[in-house]
Amino acid sequence: MPVKTPLDEKITRHFSGVVVRKDLVKAVKGNAIVPSYVLEYLLGQYAASDDEATIQAGIQAVRKILADHYVHRNEAELVKSTIRERGRHKVIDRVTVTLNEKDDVYQAEFANLGIKSVVVSPDTVKKHLKLLVGGVWCICDIEYFHTDDYRLVPWTLGSIKPIQLSHFDFAGYVQARGEFTTEEWMNLLVQSIGFNPTMFSRRAKLIQLVRLVPFVERNYNLVELGPKGTGKSHIYSEFSPHGMLISGGEITVPKLFVNNSNGRIGLVGYWDVVAFDEFAGRKKRTDKALVDIMKNYMANRSFSRGVETLGAEASMVFVGNTSHTVPFMLKHSDLFDELPEAYHDSAYLDRLHHYIPGWEVDTIREEMFSEGYGFVVDYIAEVLKSMRSVDASDRYQEHFTLSSDISTRDRDGIHKTFSGLMKLLYPHEQATPEEIEEVLRFAIEGRKRVKDQILRIDTTMAEVRFGYTDAQGTWHSVATGEEKDYPEYYNSRRRSADGQIPIEEPAAGPALADQSAAPATEKKSVVEEVLKNGLVEWEEGQRGFTFSRQIVPYLRGSSQITLIDPYIRSYHQARNLMELIEGIARVKESADEVTLKLLTVEVPDDVERAQKQLKFLLQIKKNAAILGLLLDVELVNDGTIHDRSIATDTGWKILLGRGLDVFQRPAESNAFDLSIKYQQYREVRGFGITYLRQNEHIGQ
Structure with a gap:
């Protein structure tokens, strides 16, 4: 059982009966393909408590209800047989209703049970109009009565209850x-x-x-x-x-x-x-x-x-x-x-x-x-629905005034986001000026992100100064996160009349400057290293080798890189690959993308190690994409890779004697060991690297 936090104690004290432990959904779901709100509806009936015995009993009750009444597609025939033999049975299924104009009747279709043309009374449809559009999850009683008239469907809807809360105490919600x-x-x-x-x-x-x-x-x-x-x-x-x-x-x-x-x-x-x-x-x-x-x-x-x-x-x-x-x-x-x-x-x-x-x-x-x-x-869905008619868009106006530049449509966007967040966070209408300002800034930013991109597309639209003035008359401008992170690309990028973005040389961005994690000697070598053909050998135990110094300079300016290395499978080998990717990211323009194709050998005859290898590669692929490196992995059978190399679309080929696995493993894990963070302090294994310049213009 999870440890109950002070916040959980407070929640269960003030909202008894309408809260539930969120990990319980997984505990009861099993292989039932139902939305969370269906499961939580049931948990709310049986397990909305902080008493462990009540919770466990509720879980068992919900599991039994799902086992007895939820319709799995692959068990539909068994459920239909149960209905036939018993004459009546309760099911949990998604129900959609259509109007049969020919016979002038409403008919229901049960998604998982697979039965159609079940007659539904007009009164039921009037009470639950959503049955007509998209369908609704319901708890239904279905009856079976067969006749010799082939035109009559043997299935009859005895009762239907959409899985939705019928009432709640909004005043109690606001007070709590x-x-x-x-x-x-x-x-x-x-x-x-x-x-x-x-x-x-x-x-x-x-x-x-x-x-x-x-x-x-x-x-x-x-x-x-x-x-x-x-x-x-x-x-x-x-x-x-x-x-x-x-x-x-x-x-x-x-x-x-x-x-x-x-x-x-x-x-x-x-x-x-x-x-x-x-x-x-x-x-x-x-x-x-x-x-x-x-x-x-x-x-x-x-x-x-x-x-x-x-x-x-x-x-x-x-x-x-x-x-x-x-x-x-x-x-x-x-x-x-x-x-x-x-x-x-x-x-x-x-x-x-x-x-x-x-x-x-x-x-x-x-x-x-x-x-x-x-x-x-x-419960919270009904609370939010009840507040849709409330307008909280003016709650900032006592303290702040929007820029006069902001158009009616921009203002509407800001107001609606502000109103929605205020109703979510402060339904009791007790927010400090600082809290109101936080919500207002967030609302302005979201609309500004829309408008700034429109300005790139439509040159006829006027620039807008997004911000507000406080009660003391001080102006506060608002910027988006990406505007702060990439000002060289965000600003002055409006499209020309032919729809093209003008080509501008960006200011010095973080590509080369963002190397604070590397020692100063390494930063200098990245920029000043002279690229040469030839073989370079490293002796066992030698220090000073880094990807950023000995490999990355040859990869600068490439948009397509191919790495062939059969051994990217263990943690330290995967770490080496990620460190190479980090080095490439440091020297490329942040707005450019580089495709790195990796050919490596799939772990043979070891399911557990093969799964770990795949996990490492997927994690690296995800994190590399954030840096603008698109990792394309091809797993091949052992014996099909004969050399270890890196090739670029700029003409360089680097033959790697040991692939990327050139460092000796540290004797033990030590958080204070500089070699854990910096490659240049690691001892290497004996190996050689050969640089081949296939295009004469490179490096000149």
Whole structure:
């Protein structure tokens, strides 16, 4: 059992019955492919306690319910047989209802059970309209009665209960908020999402929480682009029964807005949040009519059904993966470069209220998941839904005034993000000026990130000075994180009339300057080393060899590097590879990308060691991508590699006698041993390196 923290004690004391230990979801899930909110709904019924005996009994009860009633696809026939033999049986399944116009009846389809055309009463549909769009997880009683009339379906719906909270005490929620500090409340919300707040900085927590704003703010348009594996879509698929996650490739006008042939309203009419997964992809096919109607809806909250104009409150979220580093995108295009071409349009982008910098979000790791207490997902989902009609956008105006440069659309974006975060963090309306300022700056930054990228695309838009004035009349400017990190690429990069970004030589960036971890002698050698052909031999036990001095200078300026080394399998060998990658990253432009192809031998006949090798390589690949190095690994069979070498597209070939494995292993682990950190203090094994210059112009 996890150790209960003081925060957990406080949470269970003030929110008894509506919180649950977040690690319990994994304990009960097994191989049931159901959203977290379904499991937490059940845990909230049986295990919402801090008493260990009650929790264990609740876990067993939920496991039994899942075992008896959750329908696994591969057991559908067994469940159908159970219904037939018993005449009636309760199931947990995703139910979708359609109208059969021919027979004028509503009919349900059960996703996992695989039965269709189950008659549903109109009263049931009226109570639960979401059954008509996208489907809802439900607990249902299904009855079986067979007749000789082949037109009649033997399945009958006895009862249906969507897995959603029916009521809650909002006043109690607000009152209890007053018992927590802002830091404690922020940690409670992060734990409710399922993460361990101790693994996140305050800024990282705000980034996680802004993902919740679409649930608490009407008609909020949010985009998040970043590397894979950062949990961009998790909240929209698992967190709330009021959100719908669909694949970017499945978006159509009838599905999203309205089907003009039958007048049926789409997803935006029934769901609080519609999120588009895998939205990025420059070459993805898009429907021009969809783009146009989406732009109108995002701006005006309305769409047309024939001659009739309809309104809706659904927030729109767009998440997708980036394939380049931030400096690369800033140098060569913009931070929206990954979007489909039809959406890479200033009119569409200007409708976005906030851009979450996905590159600042850590890849999700096992230790990042929470074992502490958080709100039962269904409870917090209903709390957020109840606040959608509240407007908190003016709570800063007593203390701060936005820049007069900021346009109405920019101001709307800032206001909606600010309002959403204030409702999340300060529902009791008790925030200090410093806390209000923190939220305001974060809201301004997210809209500024949108607008600054639009300025690169549309030269007709005017520059905007993003910032605010405090009550004393002092001006505070706001900058984005990437603007601070890469000013040489971020600023003065507006596109010319022909759509091209002007070529400018960047100021001296961190590529060469960022070598503070290396001794001064090594820094000098990287720049001044004269590149020569020939053989260089190193004796056993000799010191002074470094990748940055003896190898990296020959790799500078390369965009394609091929490394052949059969032995990248143990920890120290993988570490050597990562140190070579670090050396390459130091001498390349931060906005450039280098592809490093590695040919190495797969560990033969040892499953455990082979798994470790793969784990090392995957970790290196992920971390190298952050530095702008794209690692492409090819595992080959032993005996197919005969030499160890490095070849570049600039014409150098380096023959490595021992590959990268040139250092002797340290006698023991010693945190104070300089050789652990600096290669030049390590003893080497005897080896030789041959440098071959295949193009005469190199080095001259």
